Amino acid sequence: xxxxxxxxxxxxxxxSVGLAAAAGGTIGVFIPGGTRVDVLLTAALxxxxxxxxxxxxxxxxxxxxxxxxxxxxELQTGVLDVIAEKQGLELLLSSxxxxxxxxxxxxxxxxxxxxxxxxxxPDEAEITGKVLREIVNHASLHTFVRRxxxxxxxxxxxxxxxxxxxxxxxxxxxxxxxxxGQRVATLIVLHEVTRLRQLERVRTDFVAxxxxxxxxxxxxxxxxxxxxxxxxxxxxxxxxxxxxxxxRQATRLQAxxxxxxxxxxxxxxxxxxxxxxSSAVPAVxxxxxxxxxxxxxxxxxxxxxxxxxxxxxxxxxxLLLEQAxxxxxxxxxxxxEAGGMVKVTVEVRGQLLALAVKDTGPGIAPxxxxxxxxxxxxxxxxxSRAAGGTGLGLAIVKHVAQLHRGRVRLYSEVGKGSxxxxxLPRQATRD
Numbered sequence: 382x383x384x385x386x387x388x389x390x391x392x393x394x395x396x397s398v399g400l401a402a403a404a405g406g407t408i409g410v411f412i413p414g415g416t417r418v419d420v421l422l423t424a425a426l427x428x429x430x431x432x433x434x435x436x437x438x439x440x441x442x443x444x445x446x447x448x449x450x451x452x453x454x455e456l457q458t459g460v461l462d463v464i465a466e467k468q469g470l471e472l473l474l475s476s477x478x479x480x481x482x483x484x485x486x487x488x489x490x491x492x493x494x495x496x497x498x499x500x501x502x503p504d505e506a507e508i509t510g511k512v513l514r515e516i517v518n519h520a521s522l523h524t525f526v527r528r529x530x531x532x533x534x535x536x537x538x539x540x541x542x543x544x545x546x547x548x549x550x551x552x553x554x555x556x557x558x559x560x561x562g563q564r565v566a567t568l569i570v571l572h573e574v575t576r577l578r579q580l581e582r583v584r585t586d587f588v589a590x591x592x593x594x595x596x597x598x599x600x601x602x603x604x605x606x607x608x609x610x611x612x613x614x615x616x617x618x619x620x621x622x623x624x625x626x627x628x629r630q631a632t633r634l635q636a637x638x639x640x641x642x643x644x645x646x647x648x649x650x651x652x653x654x655x656x657x658x659s660s661a662v663p664a665v666x667x668x669x670x671x672x673x674x675x676x677x678x679x680x681x682x683x684x685x686x687x688x689x690x691x692x693x694x695x696x697x698x699x700l701l702l703e704q705a706x707x708x709x710x711x712x713x714x715x716x717x718e719a720g721g722m723v724k725v726t727v728e729v730r731g732q733l734l735a736l737a738v739k740d741t742g743p744g745i746a747p748x749x750x751x752x753x754x755x756x757x758x759x760x761x762x763x764x765s766r767a768a769g770g771t772g773l774g775l776a777i778v779k780h781v782a783q784l785h786r787g788r789v790r791l792y793s794e795v796g797k798g799s800x801x802x803x804x805l806p807r808q809a810t811r812d
Contacts, residue, residue: 477494477496478496478572478573479496479570479571479572479573480493480494480496480497480500480501480550480569480570480571480573481493481494481496481497481568481569481570481571482497482501482513482568482569482570482571483557483566483567483568483569484513484526484530484566484567484568484569485565485566486530486564486565486566486567487512488512488513488514488526488530489510489511489512489513490508490509490510490511490512490513491509491566492509493508493509497571500571500573501517501519501522502516502517513526519540519542521540521541521542522540522542522552524540525538525540525552525554525569526554526567526569528554529552529554529555529556529567529569530554530567532554532556533556533564534556535553535554535555535556536553536554536555537551537552537553538551538552538553538554539551539552539574540552540571547575547578548573548575549573549574549575549577549578550571550572550573550574550575551571551572551574552569552570552571552572553569553570554567554568554569554570555567555568555570556568583755583756586755586757587756587757590756590757590758590772591637591641591756591757594637594757594771594772595634595637598630598631598633598634598637599630599634601626601627601630602626602627602630602631602634605623605624605626605627605630606627608623609623609624633771636771637771637773640771640773640774640777641773643704643773643777644756644773644776644777644780647701647777647780647781647784648780650784656698656701656784656785657698658696658697658698658785659696659697659698659699660694660695660696660808661694661695661696661697661699662692662693662694663691663693663694663695663697663702663727663734663736663805664689664690664691664692664693664727666697666699666702666703666706667689667706667725667727667736668687668689669703670703670706670707670710671685671687671706671710671725673707674707674710674711674714677711677714678714678723681714681715681717681719682719682720683714683717683719683720683721683722683723684721684722684723685710685722685723685724685725686722686723686724686725687724687725687726688724688725688726688727688728689725689726689727690727691727691728691729691734693727693729693734693807693808694807694808695734695785695805695806695807695808696785696786696806696808697785697805698781698784698785701781701784701785702781702785704777704781705777705778705781705782705803706725706736706738706803708774708775708777708778709738709774709778709801709803710723710725710738711774712738712774712775712801713738713739713740713742713799713801714740716740716742716743716799717740717741717742718741718742721740721741721742722740722741723738723739723740723741724737724738724739724740725737725738725739726739729807730804732806732807733787733804733805733806733807734804734805734806734807735802735803735804736802736803736804736805737800737801737802737803738800738801738802739798739799739800739801740798740799740800741798742798742799743795743796743798744793744794744795744796744797744798744799745760745791745793745795745799746760746795750791750793753775753791754775754776754778754779754789755776756772756773756776757772757773758772758775759772775789775801778801778803781803782803782804782805785805785806786805786806787803787804787805787806788804789801789802789803789804790802790804
């Protein structure tokens with residue numbers, strides 16, 4: 382580009398000098414008494430003047446060209462900055478976990494991010510330019526958008542959707558104004574808090590359940606003590622009956638407290654990632670757990686069957702794994718009628734070891750499957766308490782499975798028994 386510019390400048394100078402020399406020579410011819418030398422001198426002088434003038438003109442032209450180039454570079458830099466800013470904004474929006482919508486004053490979608498599309502418009506190919514209320518059927522969202530659109534300050538609220546299950550969102554609406562102060566749009570940001578609301582519900586249920594579970598034996602113990610104080614203590618037969626009642630309820634209280642402490646300890650280990658795992662053969666641990674349950678099975682006339690031929694190894698905590706298996710076997714014994722069977726197996730399933738406990742009990746209806754591992758969740762509360770359960774055994778099993786980087790599954794049909802399967806990652810073998 383520079384070489385072409387200088388070629389043009391050289392051409393202009395040469396042309397100017399040539400024309401000036403020609404003009405000077407012509408003028409010299411008409412000088413009275415002028416000689417050839419006069420003609421040449423006049424032409425040379427005219428050429429010099431023309432060269433100086435042309436050079437000055439070129440300098441001015443170069444100054445203008447430099448200014449134009451500077452303005453061009455500034456414009457180019459500005460364009461690149463705008464492109465970079467736009468790309469940065471797009472990257473920011475696409476990486477946000479919150480759903481973001483920019484709506485004009487008629488409720489049309491001006492901008493949105495990927496989270497908003499996935500959350501609100503999974504079936505829409507293109508949403509830009511469409512009216513929100515025509516493509517989204519969520520009454521609570523429309524109510525919030527109307528409230529935010531009518532406000533001149535930021536608006537906070539909460540909205541929920543029911544798409545195959547409740548989803549909860551914290552919402553904020555912010556008005557957007559032009560440089561002239563005119564309201565031109567509304568920015569809607571939705572932050573999903575479904576998991577938080579679920580945890581709050583679990584916490585509320587837990588507090589209510591633990592209060593109820595503790596209240597029942599405490600009430601029984603208090604009633605028995607008052608009866609003894611009112612004179613039953615003088616009657617040896619009744620006194621012994623009430624003392625046995627107090628002993629049973631005290632044992633129940635102790636079991637609930639111990640299970641709560643175990644559950645808290647497991648949660649703390651899980652939160653800190655401090656589970657101590659070592660290489661072991663789970664079948665050996667399972668056999669030890671089943672041996673602990675044999676007296677309970679014999680007492681209830683339940684037949685225990687074992688299939689523990691697997692010698693596969695896994696990283697596990699023997700004490701915790703044994704506790705989980707005892708809980709599963711004891712549960713199976715409690716809910717199986719006399720003369721029934723509980724079968725315990727250890728087998729390989731792909732890259733996992735399956736520790737399964739299957740019973741011939743009444744089975745569990747499908748609506749309970751998702752909640753059966755919650756603390757204090759009971760299908761038949763009366764029967765569970767009568768059988769001596771605390772309502773925390775399966776919650777402990779679930780946490781033990783998580784500490785072993787595994788999971789627990791339930792397979793059950795009403796009238797066909799239940800199978801609980803604890804799945805653990807197999808330990809890689811070295812050739």
